[in-house]
Amino acid sequence: MAASLLRAARGPSSSFFRANLIAAARPQPLAARAGLVAPSMLALAGSKSFSTTTRMRSEHQEETFEEFTARYEKEFDGVQDVFELQRNLNNAFAYDLVPSPSVLAAALKAARRVNDFPTAVRIFEGVKAKVENKGQYQQYLDELKPLREELGIVLKEDLYPEEQQ
Template sequence: MSPILRVAIRARPVLRRPATVSAAWCSRRKFTTTNVRRNEHGEESFEEFSARYEKEFDGVQDVFELQRNLNNAFAYDLVPSPAVITAALKAARRVNDFPTAVRIFEGIKAKVENQGQYDEYLKELEPLREELGVMLKESMYPEAK
């Protein structure tokens, strides 16, 4: 072995447990890799969920808040109601964020179970979409066949 390599090996610090932490404490402590999620809202109905997120989107003042609320709303195992989507689209217009408005419809498409449900959302939100000038990704970038 070369002398340089020997020095490098000897220079490694030896990792030891501090004397203040007992081995018994470490064995009693159960560490896991999963986080325990605490829901501050408890069990809430779909109507309460919708009302809460409508209120959240009505108070949005910047793009970060808008995107955070969208991430939180779409994280649940449900599709937000058209009223929540309307509030989100108005918030996107208020903070002048066109890309996020387009992404809202992509999120809806990903969350619904089938194309028929997506078409119902589009039909319900079409007047607002036209009023705000929000285009769909499908119309901007049609798939090549």
């Protein structure tokens, strides 16, 4: 009862009605007229509370493959723990390219330095997923074979031969 007395004393709220009148006066988007968008989504789209600023452009210039290679070789040379190693591997494999054998060699040495055998094996799984065909994967294996033997890193295919596809 007390709540109804307070409402009566203040009078009806006009902000709700004003918002509906403004929304009704706006032309509806084509998707709304076709019934493709829910009315609740239209109310959100018309709201001014969302940011309308344009996306920020990156101030970084595109780097060449040689610069990429040099940067990641340096990153892997400075790795001190497993977290840094895995973070750098995730970043290196996130690009639309396959890291060079010198980057992979630096990553394998870093994995050995921080004593992380599973990650060393997974590096080759990442290469296998990134290359376009088995021939390219074999070239990487041939190039890195002496280092693999030196560091004692075996491939997943050697560990689990029955899972080969």
